[in-house]
Amino acid sequence: xxxxxxxxxxxxxxxxxxxxxxxxxxxxxxxxxxxxxxxxxxxxxxxxxxxxxxxxxxxxxxxxxxxxxxxxxxxxxxxxxxxxxxxxxxxxxxxxxxxxxxxxxxxxxxxxxxxxxxxxxxxxxxxxxxxxxxxxxxxxxxxxxxxxxxxxxxxxxxxxxxxxxxxxxxxxxxxxxxxxxxxxxxxxxxxxxxxxxxxxxxxxxxxxxxxxxxxxxxxxxxxxxxxxxxxxxxxxxxxxxxxxxxxxxxxxxxxxxxxxxxxxxxxxxxxxxxxxxxxxxxxxxxxxxxxxxxxxxxxxxxxxxxxxxxxxxxxxxxxxxxxxxxxxxxxxxxxxxxxxxxxxxxxxxxx
Amino acid sequence: xxxxxxxxxxxxxxxxxxxxxxxxxxxxxxxxxxxxxxxxxxxxxxxxxxxxxxxxxxxxxxxxxxxxxxxxxxxxxxxxxxxxxxxxxxxxxxxxxxxxxxxxxxxxxxxxxxxxxxxxxxxxxxxxxxxxxxxxxxxxxxxxxxxxxxxxxxxxxxxxxxxxxxxxxxxxxxxxxxxxxxxxxxxxxxxxxxxxxxxxxxxxxxxxxxxxxxxxxxxxxxxxxxxxxxxxxxxxxxxxxxxxxxxxxxxx
Amino acid sequence: xxxxxxxxxxxxxxxxxxxxxxxxxxxxxxxxxxxxxxxxxxxxxxxxxxxxxxxxxxxxxxxxxxxxxxxxxxxxxxxxxxxxxxxxxxxxxxxxxxxxxxxxxxxxxxxxxxxxxxxxxxxxxxxxxxxxxxxxxxxxxxxxxxxxxxxxxxxxxxxxxxxxxxxxxxxxxxxxxxxxxxxxxxxxxxxxxxxxxxxxxxxxxxxxxxxxxxxxxxxxxxxxxxxxxxxxxxxxxxxxxxxxxxxxxxxxxxxxxxxxxxxxxxxxxxxxxxxxxxxxxxxxxxxxxxxxxxxxxxxxxxxxxxxxxxxxxxxxxxxxxxxxx
Numbered sequence: 001x002x003x004x005x006x007x008x009x010x011x012x013x014x015x016x017x018x019x020x021x022x023x024x025x026x027x028x029x030x031x032x033x034x035x036x037x038x039x040x041x042x043x044x045x046x047x048x049x050x051x052x053x054x055x056x057x058x059x060x061x062x063x064x065x066x067x068x069x070x071x072x073x074x075x076x077x078x079x080x081x082x083x084x085x086x087x088x089x090x091x092x093x094x095x096x097x098x099x100x101x102x103x104x105x106x107x108x109x110x111x112x113x114x115x116x117x118x119x120x121x122x123x124x125x126x127x128x129x130x131x132x133x134x135x136x137x138x139x140x141x142x143x144x145x146x147x148x149x150x151x152x153x154x155x156x157x158x159x160x161x162x163x164x165x166x167x168x169x170x171x172x173x174x175x176x177x178x179x180x181x182x183x184x185x186x187x188x189x190x191x192x193x194x195x196x197x198x199x200x201x202x203x204x205x206x207x208x209x210x211x212x213x214x215x216x217x218x219x220x221x222x223x224x225x226x227x228x229x230x231x232x233x234x235x236x237x238x239x240x241x242x243x244x245x246x247x248x249x250x251x252x253x254x255x256x257x258x259x260x261x262x263x264x265x266x267x268x269x270x271x272x273x274x275x276x277x278x279x280x281x282x283x284x285x286x287x288x289x290x291x292x293x294x295x296x297x298x299x300x301x302x303x304x305x306x307x308x309x310x311x312x313x314x315x316x317x318x319x320x321x322x323x324x325x326x327x328x329x330x331x332x333x334x335x336x337x338x339x340x341x342x343x344x345x346x347x348x349x350x351x
Numbered sequence: 352x353x354x355x356x357x358x359x360x361x362x363x364x365x366x367x368x369x370x371x372x373x374x375x376x377x378x379x380x381x382x383x384x385x386x387x388x389x390x391x392x393x394x395x396x397x398x399x400x401x402x403x404x405x406x407x408x409x410x411x412x413x414x415x416x417x418x419x420x421x422x423x424x425x426x427x428x429x430x431x432x433x434x435x436x437x438x439x440x441x442x443x444x445x446x447x448x449x450x451x452x453x454x455x456x457x458x459x460x461x462x463x464x465x466x467x468x469x470x471x472x473x474x475x476x477x478x479x480x481x482x483x484x485x486x487x488x489x490x491x492x493x494x495x496x497x498x499x500x501x502x503x504x505x506x507x508x509x510x511x512x513x514x515x516x517x518x519x520x521x522x523x524x525x526x527x528x529x530x531x532x533x534x535x536x537x538x539x540x541x542x543x544x545x546x547x548x549x550x551x552x553x554x555x556x557x558x559x560x561x562x563x564x565x566x567x568x569x570x571x572x573x574x575x576x577x578x579x580x581x582x583x584x585x586x587x588x589x590x591x592x593x594x595x596x597x598x599x600x601x602x603x
Numbered sequence: 604x605x606x607x608x609x610x611x612x613x614x615x616x617x618x619x620x621x622x623x624x625x626x627x628x629x630x631x632x633x634x635x636x637x638x639x640x641x642x643x644x645x646x647x648x649x650x651x652x653x654x655x656x657x658x659x660x661x662x663x664x665x666x667x668x669x670x671x672x673x674x675x676x677x678x679x680x681x682x683x684x685x686x687x688x689x690x691x692x693x694x695x696x697x698x699x700x701x702x703x704x705x706x707x708x709x710x711x712x713x714x715x716x717x718x719x720x721x722x723x724x725x726x727x728x729x730x731x732x733x734x735x736x737x738x739x740x741x742x743x744x745x746x747x748x749x750x751x752x753x754x755x756x757x758x759x760x761x762x763x764x765x766x767x768x769x770x771x772x773x774x775x776x777x778x779x780x781x782x783x784x785x786x787x788x789x790x791x792x793x794x795x796x797x798x799x800x801x802x803x804x805x806x807x808x809x810x811x812x813x814x815x816x817x818x819x820x821x822x823x824x825x826x827x828x829x830x831x832x833x834x835x836x837x838x839x840x841x842x843x844x845x846x847x848x849x850x851x852x853x854x855x856x857x858x859x860x861x862x863x864x865x866x867x868x869x870x871x872x873x874x875x876x877x878x879x880x881x882x883x884x885x886x887x888x889x890x891x892x893x894x895x896x897x898x899x900x901x902x903x904x905x906x907x908x909x910x911x912x913x914x915x916x917x918x919x920x921x922x923x924x925x926x927x928x
Binding site (some may be wrong): 044045075191198199228229231238239266 | 625626627628629642643646647650651652704706762763766768771772775778782783787894896897899902
Binding site (some may be wrong): 440441442508 | 606677678679805806807808809811812814815816817819820821822823824825826830864866869870872
């Protein structure tokens, strides 16, 4: 027994162990992806992906191209990165070869693109990262994935903490206070464009989740069993007679649409019309209802709209200022110059 | 109504050969003319020229001396009625409704048939021997019954002349005889009838005069007995003609 | 006379029933007394349901009349009034307007109507350019070519449309819907549609004449090509205006005229008014179902297709659809 632990054999063991550790280190160093130096953000629904990627300062300088820039997408991103307009245009429905031709270290896409592009990108040896970005939980997961990809775990924690903080702040109180009835809420997408139409979102979408988180009782779930916007007529809206009617308008005419509805005799007769609770969902470059980085602002606004007594001091303009500072590094002057004039909808909520 | 055609020439577009080469035909008022000839000899084309739907490049057609090439479609529709050899019947009109179509030249373009028009249609069905079929749907009639109804439509038009393209070619002997008797009756009432056929027995039975055609030319024109001689028929049809060995429904 | 009175009475009853059926205040029939006590009920019936009902009646009447005209002129019970490219052209026109971000109803309607007429003209031009075949074959082939081209264009627009803002509107439009129909849109569409209906109604006996063999109609002193073209053009213009109003609603133009001819016989003196009335009532019932059956709006085209195809199958089974003698 004693023979095993002679100094010579011990040295040998130590050398072997050191070699083993060195080998392991080299092997793991080769398989662990290093932070990408060039990324491409692509596919359809690219807005949401781009906005969260650009929240990572580490990622901004690596971006080679973003899809859909020829369709006006760039107007927000160039405020964050002034060199944005000089980047090459990339079509939203570009095929895998186009991505490969740009030779990126990483392609970041919405998870829905995996079916169409995934196999082809793999075949061409292009590394890809898919983000879901549909629900708050998706955001926590995807932020963490981006943090890992860009070696920015600290930043990821910071962003996730921001959202968690908002969810906590807006949580409806339980117990005696929570027993009071939640306001009956209807969210419709409408627009002055084309024809009178009211579309409701499905249960699984961010809009529906936010209403639940903000303490509202969504009345429309039975009307849309599908996976996309479902159309309802005025008659059904009258039958629901919600306490609060929230109007989303992606055509940037939300103020005009809400004004028209408030003047409409039919809507004036409903509970929400009588109590003045027909509200336009706020938007700056993008409407705050979508699963975009601005969903935190959307949730804050909904909480104040649905439970105004609890959120008297909540100032959405100030919250927006904080959001843009934290996520995109806007100073006060930049915010006042670029964001404030763009704010539409009933973001102020003081009547 | 005396009808005469002379020197008619006509070539279909994109055809190599003319369909009519100086063809002619003549029928006195109130008589029956049979036009005979093999397939492709130009019978249908000649009929078309007579009613005005085919404009000949040379020659003229006269109704009671008047050149009809200057007449409008509406005017021609008041002079002659036409019974095509085959007719597309897409819808199940009743025999009366179908017969009523013959009043179209008399009815304004946004008009509807009046009681007078309906009476004319009923009268036409009676003259055609088809009054019993008035309420039946045309696509449920037998070949012979349908032919009588089609003749009724021509009669409703109230024209002095009726032109028929092979009126008995698809009919069985009984119905062929019925139609032939109709033709005779109509002629007796003063109408001028022209029909094309390759049934020589029909021509012998019903026609007063006949025209033999071949390759777009008129081989012979004259009274029916004269035209229907075996030698003339042979040169027209290209086959020997003898006395018929079998009984014919037209021989009584 | 008695039959006519009974028909008028039952039609009126059906229309009133449609007006009272819906989802307010709950799924089912609205108590008429509520109209006096509840302003929302009044608004629902007179501002929301009444224009829709009027629109449905116009739509159904127009499609029924045009369908009958088309089927009689072509001598074929399988043609639909939109098949000369009018439906697909209108759909493409509306889609282009929506994709371009059109913000007014008039713009979308105008674009739809314009492209529908363009499609019709293209089909007419193509039909004349064909060198072979009878006129029926030529027109059917030309209509098919133009419709396919328009459909391809529509597919391209859908593919490149913004899935958030434009695509749902475009898709809803191509499935047909009277949702949100206001008096203004109805009034605009009514002008050409009522003119077309008036023409087809006055022209109805002549259409029976046109349904006969071409040799026969020529011998009757008609100018078949000209009169046919007039009837088809006017019918198509009427269809274009209702498609511009309500989107592409299928099956009414195909099935209603056949059902009408079953009841009254083929003569258009009776089958045309029957097609008009039957079409109007059918569309009214379908639209009521579209808005009342489920909380969400069903596209009208889906309801007419579902019911229309069942009716068509029944007609086929009973041997009532004859294609040729």
